[in-house]
Amino acid sequence: MPDYETFEHDVLIIGAGGAGLRAAIEASAAGVRVGLVCKSLLGKAHTVMAEGGIAAALANVDDRDNWKVHFADTMRGGQYVNSWRMAELHAKEAPDRVRELEAWGAVFDRTKDGRILQRNFGGHKYPRLAHVGDRTGLEMIRTLQDHGIHQGIDVYMEHTILSLLKDGDRVVGAFGYERRPRLQNHEQ
Numbered sequence: 338m339p340d341y342e343t344f345e346h347d348v349l350i351i352g353a354g355g356a357g358l359r360a361a362i363e364a365s366a367a368g369v370r371v372g373l374v375c376k377s378l379l380g381k382a383h384t385v386m387a388e389g390g391i392a393a394a395l396a397n398v399d400d401r402d403n404w405k406v407h408f409a410d411t412m413r414g415g416q417y418v419n420s421w422r423m424a425e426l427h428a429k430e431a432p433d434r435v436r437e438l439e440a441w442g443a444v445f446d447r448t449k450d451g452r453i454l455q456r457n458f459g460g461h462k463y464p465r466l467a468h469v470g471d472r473t474g475l476e477m478i479r480t481l482q483d484h485g486i487h488q489g490i491d492v493y494m495e496h497t498i499l500s501l502l503k504d505g506d507r508v509v510g511a512f513g514y515e516r517r518p519r520l521q522n523h524e525q
């Protein structure tokens with residue numbers, strides 16, 4: 338076994354929380370070969386801890402909500418130092434991302450008439466958090482994982498990236514190590 342191995346991918350995504358998993362699904366759908374690296378086991382990212390829910394102006398509970406109010410809340414919550422363009426994209430796209438999770442099998446709590454239930458959360462003018470009890474993050478990551486593993490993504494678990502490899506100004510790869518269980522004394 339060599340001391341090192343090289344893997345080649347068209348797209349390498351470092352991190353397999355909600356952001357990384359969704360990026361991997363998108364890249365894979367474009368038909369390229371995708372590698373997804375996480376330093377822990379797949380599914381054990383911070384995303385799993387998100388208990389409150391997902392902010393999205395679906396207006397299921399209060400029809401005064403819309404992406405503009407969500408955008409304003411986000412900018413105010415960030416003391417106006419946040420990137421307005423990212424906040425705008427987030428506010429505009431969040432409802433479609435929640436509906437997409439639902440279509441991929443995510444379970445949400447429901448209103449009496451069967452729509453995704455939303456609740457209040459700090460900084461939100463109207464009830465906006467799509468949720469399932471206090472385990473929304475778990476449901477989100479489970480759904481993305483279930484969907485992602487059928488897309489042909491190569492997953493490298495327990496691989497920690499230490500540095501990015503560059504060709505001039507362009508990032509062309511990454512260098513890291515695989516964590517292996519420590520050998521007991523008698524096995525060394």
Ligand SMILES: Cc1cc2nc3c(=O)[nH]c(=O)nc-3n(C[C@H](O)[C@H](O)[C@H](O)COP(=O)(O)OP(=O)(O)OC[C@H]3O[C@@H](n4cnc5c(N)ncnc54)[C@H](O)[C@@H]3O)c2cc1C
Nearest residue numbers: 352353354355356375376382383384387388389390497498
């Ligand atoms: C307790 C708690 C409660 C929260 N509640 C909410 C909530 O209710 N609603 C909400 O919207 N947000 C909530 N958040 C925030 C939300 O969870 C995070 O903003 C979101 O999950 C970040 O997602 P991510 O994919 O960017 O990162 P993460 O989910 O943190 O994933 C990071 C990934 O990167 C990998 N990684 C990191 N470094 C390396 C490396 N060097 N090499 C290889 N892999 C690496 C990790 O293994 C992991 O897979 C909460 C956060 C916490 C901690």
